[in-house]
Amino acid sequence: MSSQPRTYLRFPLARRIEHIGLMLSFITLAATGLPQKYPTSGISIFIVQALGGVENIRTIHHAMSILVMFAIIYHLLVMGYKVFVLRTPWSMMLSLQDAKDGIHALLYNIGIAKTSPKMGRYTFEEKFEYWAFVWGYTIMGITGFIMWNPITATRYLPGEFVPAAKAAHGGEAVLAVLAIIIWHMYGVNIKHFNRSIFTGKITEEEMVHEHPKELEDIKAGRVDRVPDAATLRKRRRIFYPIAAILTIAMLAGVYGYINSEETALKTIPPISTTVESPLQTPQP
């Protein structure tokens, strides 16, 4: 018999590139953001000095956030295509089953349930993380905008929203970094080293343990059913123009995000320029 275990394609190349981009931008954003939240810490000062000063780390932070914005637009377009054109089942969508699976897994871990939950393409752990990211980046995007464009923001919002945005941005950052270190690292590196996001492949044995329902679906031929050419063409005719308009709108949004205002003068006008003003009648 063949010693090569059967593998399945879990993540196509585009998903893998998205992950690498997300990973690198996340690390960079954290490394340039946290020193601004904790400016007195020795590590912060070290990072700031290593990257050539606080203005530099801000520029890097901003550049990375633009990258994230582009990645989000790309992700939305791909997901839109899959959901509306290919009608791929929305496997990342949350459902009551995920809550049940979570409780089931916990009960199994502490010895009350006899078996572990049987889950599909995305386990509740993975969905939790994905939606945590959606939540996190929404907060980061809104609060980041307020801080990037405080003058525009305070035309419509009370001034206090600016420091509040800063507090939320920092709090959310700490939450996200800790969640990645604890939840993500445990789930994909410690529990068992899961390479599928880099190789794209997953073995049959891993499928049996982690995604038994998906394996059942694959074996029953219920996944990757492509609609017939005529339907596809019809749906594309609707999707493409809408996607194009949305893309332009979103890119305009990104442009506005970056260029809403000139927040501050680069050089502050001097407070006083005169130096000498001798008394008319000198006093000893």
Added chain:
Amino acid sequence: MRLRKQLSAPPFWTVGLLLALGLLFFALTSFATPTQAAPDKFQGEQPSNDFCLACHQEEGITLTLGSDSLPVTINPTLFSLSVHAEEGINCVDCHTNISDYPHPDVQEKSVQDFSQALNVSCKDCHEEQYSNVQDSVHQRAISEGKENAPLCSDCHNPHTQTRVIGTESGQLTIAARLHIPQTCAQCHSDKYEQYKASVHGKALTEEGNVDVPTCTDCHGVHKISDPTTATFRNSTPALCANCHTDPKIMDKYGISTKVLDTYVADFHGTTVKLFAEQFPDQPTNKAVCTDCHGVHDISKVDNPQTGIALRENLLIKCQRCHPDATANFPGAWLSHYEPSPQHSPIVYFVTLFYKIMIPSIIGGMVFFIITDIYRRMVNRAKGVKHA
């Protein structure tokens, strides 16, 4: 030959020994001599102060220097009250080229040149102060040949200067401290007028309050640095914090000592803190204390005309750097308050939300992971393959 050698030996040794002893004595005495003591420069008979004052107390006598005319009348009463008279300093200790009458001819063509030539004699007793001045912005003005550049005697008239350091306390006397602004006002009268009307200056000039800063507390005494440099600006928060984080001074007036912490917690302060760490001499466009509070014209924040506790007044300050800022914008600054339900409730509750959310979510994750590890260990011990 032999005899001569024997004979010449003792004088050689004696001379060497005496020389060495002399050098040792010189070295010891020169270190032991207090710098404050007047050197006995004058060779031969010194004319007494009374001898000089016999002529110089006469009213209206002047010395003509080129086109300048320098009054050389010395008031004997004021001189007798001066620290120099108290310390027994003689006129000729400073005026070293004069020993008799008629005086030697004066070469200098202006009062400034004349004073500058005499200025070096201050160094003999006040070496530390003299060398500090060498690094100052005033020395730069002297070097640039500015006509009004101040010399020692412009701030300390040597014939009338009273004691400024208390003999027992070793500190600046209260009287001297209160007099400083008037000294600086001789050349910086516009700054003096601003200072006098400011919260600090008013307290000093009207109430004789010694808690408030006088000119030298911010600018230094003899080593006065250029206050228009980026270095000076970047160091402003630390400078103000010297007093404003000291509860011994601030508690009396009910002023918060958290002003520095709250500033560093804000965007501007965070930047300046991180920035000054690496580029203390580079300009930054982030606000420091003086950008909002003013420099010499610092007023109480609740002053109805100028106080920046009033949003409209603060907005004017914001607009110096943020020209497009509108009415809500000053609210982005928390006015040195730590967020609380009364001050900045939105910031307070957002912070509180994360204070609760972070440990709850992370704690839940850790709990789940621990149960997962436990299950894996149990299964491994039982030999059950993870299902």
